[in-house]
Amino acid sequence: MTTYLQLAGLFASLSLLSIGGGNAVLPEMHLQVVRGHHWMTDSQFADIFSISQTAPGPSILIVTLVGYGAGLRVGGVPGAILGGVIATVAMIVPAASLMYAVTLFWHKAQKSKWRIAVERGFAPLTVGLIIATSLVMSRAADHDWRAYLLTAICTAIFVFTKTNPLIVVFAAGVLGYFGIV
């Protein structure tokens, strides 16, 4: 029971902090999930990050897997499913409600100084938070120089070509399977 309340509380607050998308709160989520609550290990967190990045749907679905993992410890598979649902709902509802409220006012605020300042000022902040995410995830996955090199190559592929990311991530997984990274 406590685990479920902790899941709901943690993700409901992370939901409202996830400015710039779910990836911006990953460092904080990592801190709470791995070091705070000990729901999973560093490498498990990195694993579910990879799974959630590749799977279809919104990128924040990593929280479904955190909830699943935390629930699995207290209630087996049914507990895991309950944990996954609680975490997902807690992560989506607060931010979506705020978004709904703002949408109602947005069209009236075309020339508002707030809107202009927010659009322009928060962009660099968001980019900084997202690159922090990349670093935290590389460290959590215990990457060595070969993995960093692979990351650099994949990044170049994503930036300079229109290759389907799934193919690239799959290829990286194959390299991992053969122990090359």
Add this chain to the structure above:
Amino acid sequence: MSEVDPPRESEIDPPREKVSLYELAWTFNHIALASFGGGLSAWSREVLVVEKQWMGEAEFLSAMTMCRILPGANQVNMAVFAGSKIRGLPGALAALFGLCLLPVVLIMVAGFFYFRFKEMPAVKGVLHGASAGAVALTLAMVIQTGRKCLTAMVPVLLFAAAFILNGLLRWPLPVVLAILAPISLFWAWPRERAV
């Protein structure tokens, strides 16, 4: 940043025929599944602007910015925006439901297999390799969005400060935002051109 004239209230046409809640949910389900491997924003544009013509290009872009700066996943926010524009609150709920239901089921199935077989060396190897690719996907997004907004001294400093405080020093996000958000807003606040 290019100057796009915001559409006046009268130019925001309501969609011609009433879109059913089912069609909304189905459309967002389609967007979510097409994005297997990422690229959800690109797919949203393709479907919402090009195929269904539920919103115009400029409206989509400004909505995208709003989705980025408000808390929540961009795609979830876009579903709320598009859904509520078309059918109000029920529309927003239908779009959200369509976007999330199947992906949540799929990821739980993936989670089931992961937590059952995670100790197998082969699974560990694959995921270790895949994580390098997943980080690359995030980095590519940084490069693509960074090119557009890191064009002057102040934004570069804000970017670097956010990265160092949150990524290297691991300060909690609320603290980082409490320090940097007011500075960003102050810098970006529109002023009369005095100089």
